[in-house]
Amino acid sequence: MALPKDFLWGGALAAHQFEGGVLETSKGLSVADVMTAGTRDTPRVITDGVKEGLYYPNHIGIDFYHHYKEDIALFAEMGFKCFRTSIAWTRIFPKGDEELPDEEGLKFYDDVFDELLKYHIEPVITLSHFEMPYYLAKEYGGFLNRKTIDFFVKFAGVCFERYKDKVKYWMTFNEINNQMNYVNDIFGWTNSGVHFGDYDDPEKAMYQCGLYELVASAKAVKASREINPDFKIGNMIAMVPYYPFSCRPSDQVLAQQMMHQRYFWSDTQVRGHIPNYALKMFEQKGWDMDLTEEDKKALEEGTVDYIGFSYYMTNTVDSTAFKDVSKSNDGSSAHSVDNPYIKVSDWGWGIDPEGLRYALNAFYERYEIPLFIVENGFGAIDIKEADGSCHDPYRIDYLREHIKAMKQAVEEDGVDLMGYTPWGCIDCVSFTTGEMKKRYGFIYVDRNNDGSGTLTRSKKDSFDWYKKVIAGNGEEL
Numbered sequence: 001m002a003l004p005k006d007f008l009w010g011g012a013l014a015a016h017q018f019e020g021g022v023l024e025t026s027k028g029l030s031v032a033d034v035m036t037a038g039t040r041d042t043p044r045v046i047t048d049g050v051k052e053g054l055y056y057p058n059h060i061g062i063d064f065y066h067h068y069k070e071d072i073a074l075f076a077e078m079g080f081k082c083f084r085t086s087i088a089w090t091r092i093f094p095k096g097d098e099e100l101p102d103e104e105g106l107k108f109y110d111d112v113f114d115e116l117l118k119y120h121i122e123p124v125i126t127l128s129h130f131e132m133p134y135y136l137a138k139e140y141g142g143f144l145n146r147k148t149i150d151f152f153v154k155f156a157g158v159c160f161e162r163y164k165d166k167v168k169y170w171m172t173f174n175e176i177n178n179q180m181n182y183v184n185d186i187f188g189w190t191n192s193g194v195h196f197g198d199y200d201d202p203e204k205a206m207y208q209c210g211l212y213e214l215v216a217s218a219k220a221v222k223a224s225r226e227i228n229p230d231f232k233i234g235n236m237i238a239m240v241p242y243y244p245f246s247c248r249p250s251d252q253v254l255a256q257q258m259m260h261q262r263y264f265w266s267d268t269q270v271r272g273h274i275p276n277y278a279l280k281m282f283e284q285k286g287w288d289m290d291l292t293e294e295d296k297k298a299l300e301e302g303t304v305d306y307i308g309f310s311y312y313m314t315n316t317v318d319s320t321a322f323k324d325v326s327k328s329n330d331g332s333s334a335h336s337v338d339n340p341y342i343k344v345s346d347w348g349w350g351i352d353p354e355g356l357r358y359a360l361n362a363f364y365e366r367y368e369i370p371l372f373i374v375e376n377g378f379g380a381i382d383i384k385e386a387d388g389s390c391h392d393p394y395r396i397d398y399l400r401e402h403i404k405a406m407k408q409a410v411e412e413d414g415v416d417l418m419g420y421t422p423w424g425c426i427d428c429v430s431f432t433t434g435e436m437k438k439r440y441g442f443i444y445v446d447r448n449n450d451g452s453g454t455l456t457r458s459k460k461d462s463f464d465w466y467k468k469v470i471a472g473n474g475e476e477l
């Protein structure tokens with residue numbers, strides 16, 4: 001028993017977290033470019049434009065913009081079969097509503113994809129990974145404005161056309177379900193360019209954005225097939241399964257209901273219509289949502305080929321508990337409690353490898369379409385020694401256990417899995433905190449929270465370990 005021969009081993013990143021090349025290029029500002037750095041306990045601040053004197057870690061990232069050849073050579077050395085990244089929307093349409101795309105931005109991705117293909121590394125591309133144009137957020141109200149559907153579909157179409165012979169694997173919106181936590185401002189901002197708290201009914205605003213984004217996603221899927229029928233195009237869900245805290249029936253029902261926070265999105269994107277539990281909820285709340293007959297037709301015509309998902313942790317819910325989630329970034333809810341059976345990372349994210357087998361089965365039982373684990377990983381504080389080495393056995397342990405669980409799902413449970421791309425394969429800026437010290441990479445980057453450091457790259461112990469894992473197609477862990 002083994003993984004398929006063509007299993008896509010690789011690594012994942014997102015443009016805004018590692019590219020840099022923000023201020024000195026033709027790139028426009030994205031919603032991520034106006035976010036300052038925070039910590040586990042201090043939220044990142046979203047500023048009104050870029051303010052003098054404040055520090056924005058994404059402006060430099062790890063400067064992949066100028067280091068891409070060196071970085072891709074290191075990915076190739078590990079034996080990557082694929083590399084997942086995003087196309088920064090603002091390199092292609094700096095403001096978002098332009099008539100014509102920007103050639104300098106388009107050329108940058110031609111260069112990156114050519115460099116990957118030189119080593120036979122397949123690009124796996126997310127179209128929108130928390131980096132929509134700031135201008136669209138500010139001037140149009142982001143995805144709460146129906147016009148943004150067309151801006152996105154146009155951007156997607158330009159990418160499909162330009163890169164149709166270089167990129168086969170695509171995803172529409174990264175972790176489209178994050179905004180379900182509409183009380184923590186960064187999720188609505190990065191998913192949709194909206195501050196939900198500004199609206200009388202933030203939950204309704206969130207669902208309206210969600211509907212428009214689902215329509216935009218479906219229209220992009222349909223357009224992609226017309227451009228190249230060989231494309232494989234998926235959605236992307238942050239899969240943080242909810243476990244019931246106990247066998248108390250109300251905990252079971254609660255966990256089942258809460259899973260709608262994940263499934264609302266995948267149900268629509270895989271089945272091509274809004275699930276009945278959501279329609280019933282809109283009706284019960286008395287919400288008159290804007291979803292036309294034409295939109296419904298678009299949803300039906302734009303179902304995805306596969307489900308891409310991130311898996312970092314599970315979350316446990318107790319029907320008798322209640323907590324404030326306005327600062328939580330761990331997929332938790334008002335009913336979340338500690339799970340006594342699992343440990344947590346330094347950032348409070350639960351470490352639950354078996355949960356990955358659970359997540360794979362949950363998706364596969366429900367939809368029976370191919371799955372792709374496009375993020376998984378361990379954010380930790382790493383120490384680079386004086387001799388340049390970095391010993392990260394905790395990361396190797398984390399990944400080994402998750403790969404074992406993934407193999408069980410494939411080899412014993414029959415899940416159809418396309419590949420595995422651990423998150424932040426080279427250190428990058430943390431999304432939720434904006435820190436550099438929350439590191440995920442196999443490759444260490446000398447850059448610190450305050451922006452100091454030489455940007456030099458070096459291999460961690462996990463580099464050689466992962467190289468061996470790929471070479472043995474997951475048999476040598």
Ligand code: P53
Pocket residue numbers: 014017174175178238240310312329330331375379423429430431432433438
């Ligand atoms: P950082 C919550 C739960 C699962 C995945 O996060 C999540 C989140 C936060 O939304 O996000 C993904 O860097 C996201 C990446 C991000 C990665 O998790 O805060 O797709 O952009 O970097 C890790 O440790």
